[in-house]
Amino acid sequence: MLDRFSQLVCILALIATATPQGAPIFDVKSPRGLDFTLQNSPTAQKYLIETMPGGVALLDYNNDGLLDIFVVNGGHVSPMSGSGPDSFDRHDPRYWNRLYRQNRDGSFTDVTEQSGLANAGEGNYGQGVAVGDYDNDGFPDLFVTNYGKNILYHNNGDGTFTDVTAKAGVAGGGWSVSAGFFDYDNDGKLDLFVTRYMEWDLQHNKDCGGNFHTYCPPGEFPRTTNILYHNRGDGTFEDVSQRSGIAAKKGHGLGVAFADYDGDGFTDIYVANDGMQQYLFHNNGNGTFTEVGMEAGAALNADGGPLSGMGVVFQDYDNDGLPDVIVTTLPRQTYAVFHNDGHGSFSDRGLQTGITMLSGVTAGWGVGLEDFDNDGQKDLFVAQGHVLDNVEKIDPSLHYLEPPLLAMNRGGGRFEPADPGTHAVVAARGTAFGDLNNDGSIDVVTTVLGGPPQVFMNRGGSNHWLTISLRGTRSNRDGLGARVQVNGQTRFATTSGSYESANDKRLHFGLGPAKSAKVEVLWPSGTHQVLNDVAADQFLEIREPERP
Amino acid sequence: MMHAAITVLTLWLALQTISPEATQHWNAAQHAEQQKQFDVAVKEYRAVTQLEPNFAAGFVSLGQAFMEQRDFSSALAPLKHALELDSNLLPAHQLLGYALLAQGYAAEAIPHLDRAHEQGALGIAQEETGQFSDAIQNLQAALQKRPNDPDLLYYLGRAAGLLSKQSVDTLLAAYPDSSRAYQSMAENYFVLRQMAEAEKQYEQALKLRPDTPNLHLELGQVFAMTSRWPQAEEQFRAESKLQPGNAEAAYRLGDALLQQGKAHEARAVLERSDRLQPQMPETLYALGKAASMEGDASAAEKAWTNLLNIEKEGSLAAQAHFGLAGLYRKQGKTEEAAEHMREFQRLQKSGDTSERQ
Numbered sequence: 001m002l003d004r005f006s007q008l009v010c011i012l013a014l015i016a017t018a019t020p021q022g023a024p025i026f027d028v029k030s031p032r033g034l035d036f037t038l039q040n041s042p043t044a045q046k047y048l049i050e051t052m053p054g055g056v057a058l059l060d061y062n063n064d065g066l067l068d069i070f071v072v073n074g075g076h077v078s079p080m081s082g083s084g085p086d087s088f089d090r091h092d093p094r095y096w097n098r099l100y101r102q103n104r105d106g107s108f109t110d111v112t113e114q115s116g117l118a119n120a121g122e123g124n125y126g127q128g129v130a131v132g133d134y135d136n137d138g139f140p141d142l143f144v145t146n147y148g149k150n151i152l153y154h155n156n157g158d159g160t161f162t163d164v165t166a167k168a169g170v171a172g173g174g175w176s177v178s179a180g181f182f183d184y185d186n187d188g189k190l191d192l193f194v195t196r197y198m199e200w201d202l203q204h205n206k207d208c209g210g211n212f213h214t215y216c217p218p219g220e221f222p223r224t225t226n227i228l229y230h231n232r233g234d235g236t237f238e239d240v241s242q243r244s245g246i247a248a249k250k251g252h253g254l255g256v257a258f259a260d261y262d263g264d265g266f267t268d269i270y271v272a273n274d275g276m277q278q279y280l281f282h283n284n285g286n287g288t289f290t291e292v293g294m295e296a297g298a299a300l301n302a303d304g305g306p307l308s309g310m311g312v313v314f315q316d317y318d319n320d321g322l323p324d325v326i327v328t329t330l331p332r333q334t335y336a337v338f339h340n341d342g343h344g345s346f347s348d349r350g351l352q353t354g355i356t357m358l359s360g361v362t363a364g365w366g367v368g369l370e371d372f373d374n375d376g377q378k379d380l381f382v383a384q385g386h387v388l389d390n391v392e393k394i395d396p397s398l399h400y401l402e403p404p405l406l407a408m409n410r411g412g413g414r415f416e417p418a419d420p421g422t423h424a425v426v427a428a429r430g431t432a433f434g435d436l437n438n439d440g441s442i443d444v445v446t447t448v449l450g451g452p453p454q455v456f457m458n459r460g461g462s463n464h465w466l467t468i469s470l471r472g473t474r475s476n477r478d479g480l481g482a483r484v485q486v487n488g489q490t491r492f493a494t495t496s497g498s499y500e501s502a503n504d505k506r507l508h509f510g511l512g513p514a515k516s517a518k519v520e521v522l523w524p525s526g527t528h529q530v531l532n533d534v535a536a537d538q539f540l541e542i543r544e545p546e547r548p
Numbered sequence: 549m550m551h552a553a554i555t556v557l558t559l560w561l562a563l564q565t566i567s568p569e570a571t572q573h574w575n576a577a578q579h580a581e582q583q584k585q586f587d588v589a590v591k592e593y594r595a596v597t598q599l600e601p602n603f604a605a606g607f608v609s610l611g612q613a614f615m616e617q618r619d620f621s622s623a624l625a626p627l628k629h630a631l632e633l634d635s636n637l638l639p640a641h642q643l644l645g646y647a648l649l650a651q652g653y654a655a656e657a658i659p660h661l662d663r664a665h666e667q668g669a670l671g672i673a674q675e676e677t678g679q680f681s682d683a684i685q686n687l688q689a690a691l692q693k694r695p696n697d698p699d700l701l702y703y704l705g706r707a708a709g710l711l712s713k714q715s716v717d718t719l720l721a722a723y724p725d726s727s728r729a730y731q732s733m734a735e736n737y738f739v740l741r742q743m744a745e746a747e748k749q750y751e752q753a754l755k756l757r758p759d760t761p762n763l764h765l766e767l768g769q770v771f772a773m774t775s776r777w778p779q780a781e782e783q784f785r786a787e788s789k790l791q792p793g794n795a796e797a798a799y800r801l802g803d804a805l806l807q808q809g810k811a812h813e814a815r816a817v818l819e820r821s822d823r824l825q826p827q828m829p830e831t832l833y834a835l836g837k838a839a840s841m842e843g844d845a846s847a848a849e850k851a852w853t854n855l856l857n858i859e860k861e862g863s864l865a866a867q868a869h870f871g872l873a874g875l876y877r878k879q880g881k882t883e884e885a886a887e888h889m890r891e892f893q894r895l896q897k898s899g900d901t902s903e904r905q
Contacts, residue, residue, distance in 0.1 A: 294889070295877075297874055297877065300870070302837070302871075303867045303870065303871075304866060304867050304869075304870030304871075304892055304896070334775075341878070345877065345878060347874065347878075351806060351807065351808075351809045351811075351837075351841060352809045352811075352841060353809070354808070354809055356807060356809075357775065357777050357807055357808055357809070358775075359775070360774070360775025360777075360807075361774055361775045395741050396740065396741050396742045396743070397741045397742070397743040397773060397774055414809070
């Protein structure tokens with residue numbers, strides 16, 4: 001009797017935990033304690049900035065093994081007073097950025113004030129976030145982009161952060177959007193790249209759309225430059241935008257992602273520009289960059305059309321070892337899939353991959369290529385929602401609020417749509433990817449204009465997996481920029497990509513039925529490290545050999 | 549048109565004889581007109597008409613002076629009086645026609661404009677009175693004399709639209725549940741980009757008459773606009789079956805297949821479209837793209853080069869240059885690639901300029 005009872009319990013448990021065939025991969029949740037609302041504060045004046053926030057980062061700020069969530073807030077427009085023009089107000093706690101510490105039970109605790117992150121900078125309107133351990137002290141630091149002054153928060157290692165912007169010299173200015181830490185000169189210290197959108201201020205905003213009053217397209221405003229900071233290693237950065245050639249190209253920069261696309265050992269930069277050609281900055285290896293998007297075939301879509309590039313991911317979707325680029329765009333453009341053909345050349349494979357078909361009438365922002373079902377193929381997730389909050393008035397076949405796109409990679413370079421676990425339509429923006437509950441499956445967090453974040457908890461499955469943390473010794477401490485290959489799959493170590501957001505720094509690989517893996521790491525220092533017969537289903541730290 | 553009237557009037561006037569005092573006022577009026585002092589001209593012409601009450605030209609000129617001041621209402625009486633004195637006076641018909649039209653009396657303006665052979669204004673007046681077919685005819689005739697006149701083009705477009713609406717209204721009133729009525733409604737929704745409604749109406753139309761030419765084609769375009777390519781493919785395939793000789797149906801089917809990444813199948817259908825209607829630039833571009841996707845560089849090169857032989861300017865030509873540039877770049881033919889890229893950029897720039905204009 002007891003045996004039968006145990007058997008029944010086991011069967012019931014299996015039914016409860018197994019992901020049924022065809023069931024959504026994600027369970028969309030509102031974790032306890034994650035009480036954030038993204039305040040973009042839309043106005044009748046249609047300030048363009050209102051539709052652009054905000055970022056989200058998944059980072060383990062206190063090194064307790066659990067990912068925490070940092071979300072960037074927009075701000076509030078203080079209407080023009082007698083003494084001056086409109087400005088942004090961040091004083092009210094509703095407009096603060098927020099850091100949520102994850103608790104052991106999967107709930108979150110708001111630790112914004114105690115961690116020293118409450119001050120978002122008066123006059124700033126928040127945009128994005130980058131994560132990187134710029135001083136190699138073992139604790140991830142935060143860089144927050146704003147319209148206004150950007151802020152670098154140094155992680156003190158005791159649960160608190162200190163605003164070190166002034167000392168570091170990275171305040172920038174203007175309208176910064178996305179940012180990312182990477183080591184462009186392989187000196188073991190993380191440098192910083194910041195995209196900027198346009199020359200714009202509240203006094204020179206425009207209202208387009210005639211009677212409908214809509215946000216204006218970027219072409220209505222002058223282009224501007226992106227910023228590259230070189231890490232001096234003493235807690236300060238040098239603005240090398242001019243010297244490196246980055247400032248030679250003005251654009252309408254939004255998303256940014258990094259990878260070494262031509263295998264020359266130096267990390268390159270891809271910038272998603274809005275309403276124009278995209279930029280691929282080739283790292284010349286001598287501290288300078290050359291913009292080669294057009295020559296490389298990664299600047300325009302297959303028909304030579306410009307793109308409203310917003311989010312970008314720079315990873316290898318077809319397991320050929322070369323990083324590809326996917327750029328999210330506005331409707332009627334379709335998301336661009338720039339396949340890396342080798343020899344520094346790309347071709348748009350939107351049609352071949354099926355992504356064109358899935359993105360004809362949607363607007364995409366945050367984007368990631370992650371193996372959600374651990375089958376060894378990276379899948380695509382895109383946060384969606386149109387720029388214009390009244391787009392239906394202009395084109396009733398388009399929608400401001402949209403569900404996300406989940407497209408499963410079926411191998412052979414083809415993606416198929418899948419149920420993302422929610423049909424709720426929202427204006428989603430920033431998106432970060434990581435394993436929130438350390439169950440070996442990648443979860444997703446998106447930000448939503450005027451609403452709480454969406455948390456897509458992966459239900460998991462029976463496939464095996466391997467998650468790798470890099471511990472650089474001669475390279476930067478987190479090994480950002482390393483190329484890691486596991487059973488024929490390749491990932492480029494980065495926390496950047498998506499839109500305005502920062503991902504879990506750990507590298508996740510789905511192994512399918514394989515119970516072990518061969519792991520190869522090409523460190524930024526040039527060291528090539530191979531590990532054979534690595535057991536599946538574990539979190540593995542790989543330490544860079546001290547000597548080559 | 550006013551200047552022509554003045555010339556005719558001046559010639560005609562040379563044949564008339566009026567008193568010296570009236571002539572003095574006449575000259576003063578003409579001088580004032582030259583100086584653009586139309587209020588003075590009105591005063592002087594009025595003096596002429598008072599001194600010479602049977603002098604029709606005086607009344608025409610008085611009417612014209614009022615019209616120069618945009619006082620169409622005051623122009624009506626002297627112009628009408630001029631025609632009472634001489635019903636064959638064409639300048640009076642012309643000016644009265646314009647004045648009546650400007651005052652909103654389109655029906656009354658028509659006989660005068662017709663008499664004066666003012667086809668443009670006549671077309672406008674006919675459009676105002678609901679005579680759309682006649683309006684289109686006259687506006688087209690006027691456009692032959694003044695090609696690309698924006699006002700005439702505007703009114704022609706409007707008249708054609710209103711004629712279309714009139715036919716549709718009649719159709720909907722007489723046969724509200726007919727296939728054509730649903731089709732017509734669907735087309736309106738499509739133009740308004742209300743795709744869900746358009747889809748419903750097309751489906752209703754198809755239910756009633758599934759063999760109506762172009763219904764599947766149009767419904768397919770609704771699906772294409774909403775990026776539902778498998779459904780679009782189904783409709784274009786149905787249209788191709790219904791009209792095997794229809795090149796557009798074949799092209800659209802090929803494009804729907806291409807959008808789904810089915811390059812091989814697309815290519816076969818596009819080749820059929822090309823055979824049905826050779827030298828269609830859209831088909832050639834899509835053919836090149838399908839061939840390129842299949843890795844058949846020489847077929848892609850051939851299709852795009854053919855396209856460029858037909859069309860040297862415009863967006864499709866630009867796209868073909870861009871495609872060729874990419875193709876040559878991959879083959880290591882850097883000079884050819886650069887040349888096509890230059891052409892692509894030139895066409896892009898000229899496209900941007902014409903868009904701004």
